[in-house]
Amino acid sequence: xxxVTIIINSREYAxxxxxxxxAHILKLARILDEKAKTLTSNGAQINENMLLAMVGLLVAxxxxxxxxxxxxxxxxxTVEKVVERVVEKEVEPDLSPLDEKLAQSVSEVDKQLKxxxxxxxxxxx
Numbered sequence: 001x002x003x004v005t006i007i008i009n010s011r012e013y014a015x016x017x018x019x020x021x022x023a024h025i026l027k028l029a030r031i032l033d034e035k036a037k038t039l040t041s042n043g044a045q046i047n048e049n050m051l052l053a054m055v056g057l058l059v060a061x062x063x064x065x066x067x068x069x070x071x072x073x074x075x076x077x078t079v080e081k082v083v084e085r086v087v088e089k090e091v092e093p094d095l096s097p098l099d100e101k102l103a104q105s106v107s108e109v110d111k112q113l114k115x116x117x118x119x120x121x122x123x124x125x
Contacts, residue, residue, distance in 0.1 A: 001016055001017075001018065001019070002016070002017050002018065002019045002020075002021065002022055003015065003016050003017070004017055004022040004025050004026060006025065006026060006029035007029065007033060008029060008032050008033045008036055008055075009033065009036040009037070009040065009048070009051060011048075015029075031059070032055055032059070035054075035055040035058045035059065036051055036055050038058075039051060039054055039055065039058075
């Protein structure tokens with residue numbers, strides 16, 4: 001059994017999960033965190049219980065729409081927005097459970113992504 005720490009609305013929660021499910025749990029937590037940020041983006045103070053209920057309702061609404069075949073219009077994002085999202089969500093992965101070769105590959109991709117971000121930022125200057 002593995003444990004992963006997720007962050008929702010700037011609060012950390014330790015969550016138990018099956019081995020190998022850590023990345024999936026982190027991805028799900030990011031979705032919930034985005035919903036929480038949307039609800040609190042106007043500076044409104046919402047207590048945690050109400051925020052949890054509202055986030056749950058938003059996710060449930062999307063689930064019902066998906067089950068009914070109703071999908072939102074695809075979002076077209078600028079390169080700047082994509083890079084901004086990547087930088088905001090950048091986390092240093094714990095590569096210890098992965099085999100060494102895969103860990104090296106993931107690290108190399110991470111380095112290449114960081115270099116690409118730097119090139120984009122310098123091109124904009």
